[in-house]
Amino acid sequence: MDTEREVDPATRRALFDQVRRHTGIAMSERKWTLLEGRLRRRLRELELSAYRDYLQVLEAKPDEVRDFIDLVTTNETSFFRTPRVWAYFAGQFLPRWHATHADTPLRVWSAAASSGEEAYTVAMLCEEFRSRHASFRYRILATDISDAILRKAATGYFQGRSVDGLQQTHPDLLARYFSAADGGFSAGPALRANLTFRKHNLHEPARDIGAMDVTLLRNVLIYFDTDGQQAVLENVRRAMAPDGLLIVGESESLNRFEMGFGFEQPLIYRKEARP
Ligand SMILES: C[S@@+](CC[C@H](N)C(=O)[O-])C[C@H]1O[C@@H](n2cnc3c(N)ncnc32)[C@H](O)[C@@H]1O
CATH class of the missing domain: 1.10.155.10 (Chemotaxis receptor methyltransferase CheR, N-terminal domain)
Structure with missing residues (x-):
């Protein structure tokens, strides 16, 4: 060779x-x-x-x-990656959102989902919120360009470093929502019930993905050049609900783009109406 x-x-x-x-x-x-x-x-x-x-x-x-x-593709990911994002999501966003959208299910898009830890993190937090607010409903769409990694995500089975991290940071959630299986842990029905997996290339228009209230576009923009980032952000923007929340990764920022997203707090943006 x-x-x-x-x-x-x-x-x-x-x-x-x-x-x-x-x-x-x-x-x-x-x-x-x-x-x-x-x-x-x-x-x-x-x-x-x-x-x-x-x-x-x-x-x-x-x-x-x-x-x-x-x-x-690089599939590095973990449960509760970037904890302050999740503190904001569970502690500030969900209560505010539920107070103003009591009858509508929350739609969350994990847009570069990798092996699924991000989407299952959302599911755990939504289930926790639902245990205190019975009328809360949600749906999570997890997409990725890689078939192999999506198939892994859809099994809901985690082992090794991935689950060790969750065991260390959130043993209570691991015990509540997963069951031990074959040396690892399998996500239970509560987490799976509202999760859908689908292949999607972010560089293509998200025609059948629409009105997302929260889009997690984390640790994927870094792999694209500036033109690619802009094109992806435009595709994602079109698939978001008015006022939808966009969350990016720790080394990503939208500050240099005029893309119709307003700054909410570090790593978190809100879709704005274009003038
Ligand atoms: C580093 S992982 C990030 C996973 C998760 N979002 C996180 O922050 O932990 C990047 C993921 O982006 C996916 N990806 C790369 N290019 C993509 C594209 N054009 N469309 C959709 N997904 C893509 C890869 O397959 C990989 O699973």
Whole structure:
């Protein structure tokens, strides 16, 4: 197989172009080692000895694109990631929202859901709120571009580092909403009942996703370039309810964009009507 040094610049560029074409992820030359490492095993599985040949497979076999996307995406996530966002969601947003929307279900979109920890975090907090406000209803849509990671999310089964973190920070919620299974933990029916998983590329218009009251677009904008971020934000904006809340990741900010979102507090924005 090509070694890192032998892969010619044109082939590297062509692979970066494929990443951008299928995911919108912008990779520069310094990400070559990362990309090479992720694709190497796939080449071996396909018994290919050169990355040039893999490019041909990608063009000739549309099914390969799915595996390619699974390989090039980064799925790092955790339950209750960025705790102050969740303190705001449960402590401020939910009570205020329920007081003004008593009869409407809350619609939450986990827009780059990865293996689901974010969506199940929302579900736990909504269930907790519902235990005190019986009329509260909610629906969560979890989407991601990667089939493989979404399938994992949909199982509701967590083990290892993921569940260890939840055990440490919220043992009470783990005990209430999960049951031990096969060395890990499975989400129970209360969490699953209001959760839907669906493949969606944020670079495509979210035509059948609409009127989201809360959109979690966290730790995904960082992978796109400025134009890509703007395009994604516009797609997301269109899928949000008036006044909808947009929550981004810790190293993300909308400050330099004039996108029709008002600052609510760090990492949290509100959709504004355009003049
Ligand atoms: C680092 S994870 C973030 C997970 C979660 N939102 C969090 O903050 O913990 C980034 C996720 O974005 C997904 N992703 C990357 N490009 C995407 C795209 N164009 N459309 C939808 N999801 C995408 C990846 O598959 C990955 O699961």
